[in-house]
Amino acid sequence: MKTIASCVEDILMTQPFLEEALSRHIINYSALAEELNAPISAILGKPIKSGAIMMALRRYNTPNTTLRHSLKLKRALQKLGDITVRSNLSDFTFQNSETLIQSHTKILEQVEANKDIFYAFTRGIFESNIIISSSENKQVLACFSAEKQIGLQEHLSAISVRLPKDNSKVSGLYYQIFKRLAWENIPIYEVVSTTNEFTILVEDHVVDKAFSVIKNLKN
Structure with a gap:
């Protein structure tokens, strides 16, 4: 069953620039939650409070989630050759x-x-x-x-x-x-x-x- 958190993750995964900006803390959570309210409400088929979306955004952007592949990727980038x-x-x-x-x-x-x-x-x-x-x-x-x-x-x-x-x-x-x-x-x-x-x-x-x-x- 779809949840607010899964909807947030789906949207961010299909918009890498948005995910990047979020991880760099250059996007206002409240403003982004308002922007995502309509599409998430449509997906879930019911009105959703922007506050709940904002909480899902904050949970998504925790260090463990944002950096889940970062160490392996960082090592690969450091090994780039000539x-x-x-x-x-x-x-x-x-x-x-x-x-x-x-x-x-x-x-x-x-x-x-x-x-x-x-x-x-x-x-x-x-x-x-x-x-x-x-x-x-x-x-x-x-x-x-x-x-x-x-x-x-x-x-x-x-x-x-x-x-x-x-x-x-x-x-x-x-x-x-x-x-x-x-x-x-x-x-x-x-x-x-x-x-x-x-x-x-x-x-x-x-x-x-x-x-x-x-x-x-x-x-």
């Missing part, structure tokens, strides 16, 4: 086709000959992306001349982070990275990840700020 920044990148988007792999093979031959080139390829259901050093733009266009190009974004930078080996068992690790970037109003153009490496693509004008945010995650 941070590498690469600038002057371009992101090409092509529509998937039966010949896309052949076109991809052509550009791989170009990239393999020059180890200094940044290159990443991701394939979705309907489209594929190539992130590559902008110096190779003409080569990409030539190799993919038979493909349908959907988009091209230039003036991008990549920030790559080495993750601890047990990162897949730590809940909230990626959320912490995305959350901190969002709090600083840094838009992410694209994300590329492997098992132990995480790369975000951002526009050049915010790369310094984004690097600083990620570096400070260790603190």
Whole structure:
């Protein structure tokens, strides 16, 4: 059976920014309780007093609840490895086709000959992306001349982070990275990840700020 406490928890879990602000004590309990009164009353099918909601908010935000995963997450963040920044990148988007792999093979031959080139390829259901050093733009266009190009974004930078080996068992690790970037109003153009490496693509004008945010995650 639904209770006021379970309703509060459900709402906060689906609104991480609200939960974060609450844990940092930058939201007024009374005002938030008034705001949540209508949706919680609707869920429970009866009018609820805001005072009861405020008590549920205070109980939810006790140290044991707020920090239930914090120690494990903090250790994982402290173990973040080297941070590498690469600038002057371009992101090409092509529509998937039966010949896309052949076109991809052509550009791989170009990239393999020059180890200094940044290159990443991701394939979705309907489209594929190539992130590559902008110096190779003409080569990409030539190799993919038979493909349908959907988009091209230039003036991008990549920030790559080495993750601890047990990162897949730590809940909230990626959320912490995305959350901190969002709090600083840094838009992410694209994300590329492997098992132990995480790369975000951002526009050049915010790369310094984004690097600083990620570096400070260790603190």
